[in-house]
Amino acid sequence: MKPLTPYVHRNSPIHRLNPLTKGAFFLCVVIVAFTAPFLWVVLSLLGAVVIVAAAAKVTRNLIALVLKSAFLIVVLIFIVQGLFYPGSKAALWTIGPVTVWREGLRFASFTASRLLAIIAATVLFMLTTRAEDLVSEMMAHGLSRKLGYVVLMSMQIMPQMQARAAAILDAQRSRGLETEGGLMKRFRAYVPIIGPLVVGSIISLETRSLAIEARGFSSSTRRVRVEEIHDSRGEQMARWAAAAAMASFVVWRLVSWISSLIR
Amino acid sequence: MSGGTGTQVGIVLDNVRYEYPNGVVALRGVSITMGKGETVAIVGENGAGKTTLAKHLNGLLKPTSGSVTVDGIDTRGRTAASLARLVGFVFQNPDDQLFQNQVSREVAFGPRNLGYAADRVEKLVRWAVEQVEITDLLARHPYDLGLAQRKLVAIASVVAMDTPYIVLDEPTTGQDYPGTEKLGRLVARLGSAGKTVMAITHDMEFAAEHFARIIVMAQGQVILDGSPREVFSHPSGLERASVEPPQLARLGQLMGLGECILNEEDLLRSLC
Numbered sequence: 266m267k268p269l270t271p272y273v274h275r276n277s278p279i280h281r282l283n284p285l286t287k288g289a290f291f292l293c294v295v296i297v298a299f300t301a302p303f304l305w306v307v308l309s310l311l312g313a314v315v316i317v318a319a320a321a322k323v324t325r326n327l328i329a330l331v332l333k334s335a336f337l338i339v340v341l342i343f344i345v346q347g348l349f350y351p352g353s354k355a356a357l358w359t360i361g362p363v364t365v366w367r368e369g370l371r372f373a374s375f376t377a378s379r380l381l382a383i384i385a386a387t388v389l390f391m392l393t394t395r396a397e398d399l400v401s402e403m404m405a406h407g408l409s410r411k412l413g414y415v416v417l418m419s420m421q422i423m424p425q426m427q428a429r430a431a432a433i434l435d436a437q438r439s440r441g442l443e444t445e446g447g448l449m450k451r452f453r454a455y456v457p458i459i460g461p462l463v464v465g466s467i468i469s470l471e472t473r474s475l476a477i478e479a480r481g482f483s484s485s486t487r488r489v490r491v492e493e494i495h496d497s498r499g500e501q502m503a504r505w506a507a508a509a510a511m512a513s514f515v516v517w518r519l520v521s522w523i524s525s526l527i528r
Numbered sequence: 529m530s531g532g533t534g535t536q537v538g539i540v541l542d543n544v545r546y547e548y549p550n551g552v553v554a555l556r557g558v559s560i561t562m563g564k565g566e567t568v569a570i571v572g573e574n575g576a577g578k579t580t581l582a583k584h585l586n587g588l589l590k591p592t593s594g595s596v597t598v599d600g601i602d603t604r605g606r607t608a609a610s611l612a613r614l615v616g617f618v619f620q621n622p623d624d625q626l627f628q629n630q631v632s633r634e635v636a637f638g639p640r641n642l643g644y645a646a647d648r649v650e651k652l653v654r655w656a657v658e659q660v661e662i663t664d665l666l667a668r669h670p671y672d673l674g675l676a677q678r679k680l681v682a683i684a685s686v687v688a689m690d691t692p693y694i695v696l697d698e699p700t701t702g703q704d705y706p707g708t709e710k711l712g713r714l715v716a717r718l719g720s721a722g723k724t725v726m727a728i729t730h731d732m733e734f735a736a737e738h739f740a741r742i743i744v745m746a747q748g749q750v751i752l753d754g755s756p757r758e759v760f761s762h763p764s765g766l767e768r769a770s771v772e773p774p775q776l777a778r779l780g781q782l783m784g785l786g787e788c789i790l791n792e793e794d795l796l797r798s799l800c
Contacts, residue, residue, distance in 0.1 A: 429624070435588050436625040440686065441612035441641030457637070460627025464671060468623065 269420050270391050271330060277393075279321035283496045284399040285406065289507040291390040296511055298382035300518045304375050311382040314389055323392045330388045331381065339377045346373035396420055402494050414482075426466065433461045537599050538563040538724060539585055539615075539693060544594035546580055546748075554580040556748040557594070564692065567719040568726045569735035572745035573770040578728045579620075581745065582695045585726070586615035598693065613642055616691040620698045622682035626670040631662070631681050634670055638689040656688035659717055661710050676702045680710070687718070694718060696727040700734050712738040732774045736760065736790050744769045761788040 274280070279287070298310050318327040350369030357365045397417060404413040437457045438444055444454045539562045546555040554577045562568055570578050583589040584596050587603040587610075596603045598614050616638070619625060628634040635656055639649045657663045662680050665673065670681050683699060700708045708731070715738045718725050729735050735742055736756040744752035744759060746769035752759045760766070760773040763781065772778070780789030785798045 432619065432621070433624045435583070435608070436617075436619045438608040439586055439588065439612055439615075439617035439619070440625065440638040441609050441689065443607070443609045443641075445607060445609075457625075457627050461624055464627070465623045 269423050270396050271326070271388070272395050273323055273326055273392055275322045275393075277321045277323075279317060279393050281495055282393075283494060283500050284394045284402045285496075286500045286504050286507075287390055287394050288399065289504045289511075291386050293507050293511050294386040295383050297514060298379050298386070300515070301379075302518075302521075304378060307375070307378045307382050311378060311385060314382065314385045318385075318389050318392070321389070321393050323389070326392055327385060327388055330392070331385050334388070335381055335384050339380065342377050342380070343370070343373045346370070346376065398492075398494055401490065401492075402496075405490065405494075410482075414477075422466075426462065429465060430458065430462055433458050433465075436461075537597075538566070539599075540595075540597045541581075541584065542595045542597075544581075544584060544591040544596060546577075546584065546589060547592045554748055555584075555591075558745075558748070558750055559594075560743065560750060560753070562693075562724055562726065564724055565719055565722045566724050566741060567715050567739045568724070568741045568743060569739040570726060570728045570743045570745060571730070571732065571735055571769070571771050572751075576745040576769065577748040578745055579697060580748075582617070582697060582726065582728055585693065585695055586617045587611040588617070609641075612638070612689065612691070614691055615693040615695060616686040616689045617695045618683050618686045618697060618699065620701065622670075622675070622678040625682055625685070626678060629669055630666075631657075631668050631670055631673075631684075632666045634681060635666075635685045635688045638685055642689060652688045652690055655690075656684045659687050659714055660684040661713070676704065676707050679703070680707070683711075683714070687714070692722070693724045694726070696725070698728055698730065700729060700731045708734055715739065732772060736774045736777070744771055746770070756790055757788045760790065 294310055294314065298307050301307050301310075315324065315327070318324045347365050347369040348363065350366050350372055353366030353368045355367035357367045357370065359365075400408070400413045400417050404410060434444060437454070442454055442457055443450050444458075445451075539560075541558055541560045544555050544558045545553070547553045558577075558581060570581065572578055580589060584591060584603065585598070587596075587606050587608045590596075590604050598611065601611075601614070603611060626634055628637060632653055635653045636649050639652045644652065653666075654663075657666060660680050660683055662677070662684055665677065665681065670678055673681065679699065679702060683696065686694065696711075699711050703711065712734065715725050715727070719740070725739075727735075727739070740755060742752070742754065742756050742759040743750055744765060751769050752762055752765045760777045763773070766773055773781075774790065776789045776791060776795055780787075780795065780798070785795075787794070787798060789795050789798065
C-alpha cells in the first residue's frame with residue numbers, strides 16, 4: 266500500500282527535530298511568504314527551504330515533488346499575468362496580437378515565488394515529518410484523543426480504500442462489468458463499485474471501533490507512549506520564538522496595510 | 529504428469545513471467561495446460577504466486593513475457609470484462625463484489641452483464657443456486673448472511689455466468705464442514721458438466737479429495753503437477769513449497785506404507 270504522505274526516512278538532524286518545531290517553522294514560512302512585501306524576502310525563504318532540504322538529504326525529492334505539483338500552475342500564472350495584467354503600460358515585446366507586459370511578468374514572478382516557497386515548505390515538512398509523530402506529539406500537547414485518532418485514521422484509511430477499490434474493480438470486471446468505454450458505461454459501472462466499497466467500509470469501521478475499544482481506547486487513565494519523541498528546552502524556546510516572530514510579523518503587516526488604507 | 533494432453537485446447541500458459549510494477553517478480557516462467565473438464569487445485573504457501581497466476585487466466589493481469597491463451601484467444605489485447613464470457617473468477621473476499629439487496633439479483637448481475645435474455649438469466653440463476661445449494665437464500669439480503677454464506681453467494685454469482693472455465697480463490701476459507709462438502713460437490717458437478725474448475729486453496733484435504741489434479745507452486749514456479757496421489761508422494765517437493773500433505777498421507781508415510789494414502793479406503797486397503 267502506498268502511504269498518503271511522501272515522508273522519506275533519512276538519518277538527518279532535521280528528521281530528528283521535534284515535529285512541532287518543524288511545524289512552527291513551516292507555518293512561519295507560509296505566513297511570511299504569503300504576506301511579505303518584497304520579492305527578495307520570498308526568494309530568500311525559498312533558498313532557506315532548499316538549504317534545510319539539503320541538510321535533511323531530501324533535496325532531490327523536494328525538487329521532484331515541487332515541480333510535479335507546481336509546474337503547471339506557475340506556467341499558467343506567467344501566461345495569464347504576463348498577457349493580461351490589468352493596467353499594464355510597459356510592453357516588453359509584441360508578437361502579432363500578443364503583447365507581453367513588464368508589470369505582468371513582475372507580478373507573475375512575485376506570485377509564483379510566493380507559491381513556490383509555500384509549496385516547497387509544505388513538501389519539506391511532509392518529507393521530513395511522519396504524520397503519526399506529528400499527531401502523537403500534538404495529542405501529547407493537548408489535542409483531543411478522538412480528533413487525533415480521526416486525523417490519523419483518515420490518513421491511513423485512504424490508501425486502504427484505494428486498494429479495496431482496485432480489488433472491487435477487478436472482481437466486478439471479472440463478472441463482465443465493462444468499466445472502460447463511453448460515459449454511460451462508466452456511469453453504470455458506478456453502483457457495483459461504490460456499493461461494496463461503502464458497505465465494506467462501514468463493516469470495517471464497526472469492527473475497528475470494537476477492536477480499539479477492546480484495547481482501551483476510551484479509557485481515561487493517563488497514557489504512556491510507545492515511542493518517546495525527542496524534544497528539548499532549546500527546541501521549545503525556538504518554537505516560542507517562531508510563534509512570537511510570526512505574531513509580530515502579522516501585526517506589522519496589518520498595521521502597514523491599515524495605514525496604507527488611511528493614507 | 530501434466531493432465532492436459534489429449535483434451536481440447538483449454539487454457540495454455542506458455543512460459544509466463546510476471547513482474548509487478550514495484551519490481552516484485554511473482555511468476556518466473558510458468559507453463560501449464562488445462563483442458564476442458566479438468567478440476568485443478570493450486571496450492572502453495574502465501575506469496576508463491578497462486579493468485580497472480582489465477583489473475584492471468586481471465587486477463588486481469590497480462591504476462592510481462594510469455595503468453596496466456598484461452599481457447600486459442602490470447603489474453604493480451606482483451607479486457608477482463610470481455611474474457612468474463614470464458615473465464616469466471618470468484619475473489620477471496622465476497623464483500624468485494626456483493627452490492628445488490630437480494631441474492632437473486634446479485635446472482636443475476638453477471639449473466640446480465642453478458643447480455644443474456646431475461647429468461648436465460650432466470651434459468652441460469654436457478655441453475656447456479658442449485659449447483660451451490662443455496663436455493664433457500666434466493667430472497668435474502670446478502671449482507672444479512674454470514675461470511676461463509678456470502679461466499680457461497682459470490683460463488684453462485686459467478687457460476688451463473690455459465691463460463692467454460694471457473695477460478696475459485698480460496699473457496700473453503702471460513703466454511704464449516706458442510707460448507708466445504710457443498711463446495712466439493714460443486715466442483716464435481718461442474719467438472720462432469722465439462723467445465724474446467726481451478727481452485728486456489730490451503731486446504732489439502734479439500735484438494736486431495738475433490739480435485740483430479742494438483743499444481744504445487746513455490747517462489748513463482750510450478751514445482752509439482754499431477755494427480756493428488758502423484759503430488760503427495762513427493763515429500764521433498766512439498767517441503768520446498770511449505771505444503772503439508774493431508775493427515776492420512778503423512779500417517780501412511782510414517783507407517784512406511786508403500787503407496788500414497790489419500791483417504792480412509794486407501795488406508796484400509798493397504799493395512800488389510
